[in-house]
Amino acid sequence: MTLSPTRSTGATSVDEARRALGLRLREMRKxxxxxxxxxxxxVSWPASxxxxxxxxRQTPTDxxxxxxxxxxxxxNEIEGLLASLHTLELQHAEWRRQLSSGLRQHQGEIADLDARTRLFRAFEPTVIPGLLQTAxxxxxxxxxxxxxxxxxxxxxxxVRIRMQRQEMLYRSDKRFHFVLTEAALRYRLCPVEVMMAQLDRLVSLSTLRNVRLGIIGFPTRYVVAPAHGFWLLDQERVMVETFSAELNLAxxxxxxxxGGIFEQLATAASYGGTARAIITRVLDDLAAELTDDGA
Structure with missing residues (x-):
């Protein structure tokens, strides 16, 4: 299965919503x-x-x-137009706006969403998911x-709020299914010592009853390309993070x-002892690197 870049990022519905809003504005003008x-x-605006x-091509402000x-x-159309605009803003929440008041508030908002969700499904090709991260x-x-x-x-x-969020991993009323690529275990996004502790934590968390952790090893042949990470929250929302924004698709x-893409990726992953063996192999490689550096 091959997806176009636009389709794979989930940006299509956002673009369509922005164009639909633009058409309404054009109809009003005509x-x-x-x-x-x-x-x-x-109104003293540039014609462009x-x-x-x-x-x-541009999202209007209120x-x-x-x-x-x-x-x-x-x-008389202001109220309806503003409702359409705010729905669009929810779908495409720009990071600069979301983070303008700092990291703490955004983490708190995520915690509120966590409280309502019962089934978490996450695919991450490059980073360790927040719920599994060490401090x-x-x-x-x-x-x-x-x-x-x-x-x-x-x-x-x-960091404190993220660590508090992780307490829900131990709640029996919630279920978690994480699928990571081996690349996510190897990318150098932090010091080697930090990454080793992180991988050790993954091994421990993989044994929790309500956590299913799958690893897609390098030799695996993909049916669906690991184009980007995403989260499925129950059957209500898909969250996709880009460099500029968080897309909320509903x-x-x-x-x-x-959901279908996640199942394809999950089927390709290894679980249990096989997944832990992949993590342990990466740990051994990092430990050998530390030893070589020390020598």
Whole structure:
């Protein structure tokens, strides 16, 4: 099965929603009997902004919606347009906006979502999932976020909250199915000593009754390419993280698509003692590297 880059990132529904909103704005303008240039001049905007909004190449702000509706004498449509905009913002939550108040608040919001979810399914090709991270591995991930997005620190608080979230791994009313690639065990995203402790924790967590941990080894032939990581929360939502945003996908066809992809990837993974053997092999390689460096 081969997926196009756009389809595989789950961005299609977000783009469609943005274009649909743009079409509504265009219809309002045409009903008002004004050209794009005339509208731009009346609200002191560059003409290019009108084109970008109408063609779905730019997401409007709340104020943009109000100005547009007032300029096209369609104030009665403001409420509905704002509802569409806010739904779009939920689907495509930009990291800079989400993290503007710091790491701690965002981790708290995730904890609220955790409380409502009973079945967690996660595929990660590059990083260890947050619910399985050690404190030091998590600290390295949060430090990267601070550096990339230049957001308020709060790394210590974020690490503490992530560690608290992990308590639900021991709750009998929740189930977890994680699928990782061997690459995720080997990527150098933290010091070797930190990664070794992280892998040791994976071995321990793989023995929990309500945690199923699968590892896809390097020799495995993929039916579905490991294009990006994603989380399935019950049958309600798919979460996909990109460099710029968190996508929240809730359309039934999207959930069905990602559910099928997860099953394909999960079928390719090894579990139990075989999975632990892969992790142990990586641990041995890292230990040998430390020994060589010491020599």
């Amino acid at each position: 009903r008002a009997g004004v050209t794009g240039r005339q509208l731009a001049e009346s 902004k009108i084109s970008k909004l109408e063609n779905g 104020e943009d919606i109000r100005v547009w509706a007032e300029a096209t004498r369609a104030e 030091e591995y998590a600290r390295a991930r949060f430090a990267e976020t601070v550096a990339v997005f230049r957001v308020p620190g709060g790394v210590d608080d974020a 359309q039934p066809q999207e959930i069905e698509l990602y």
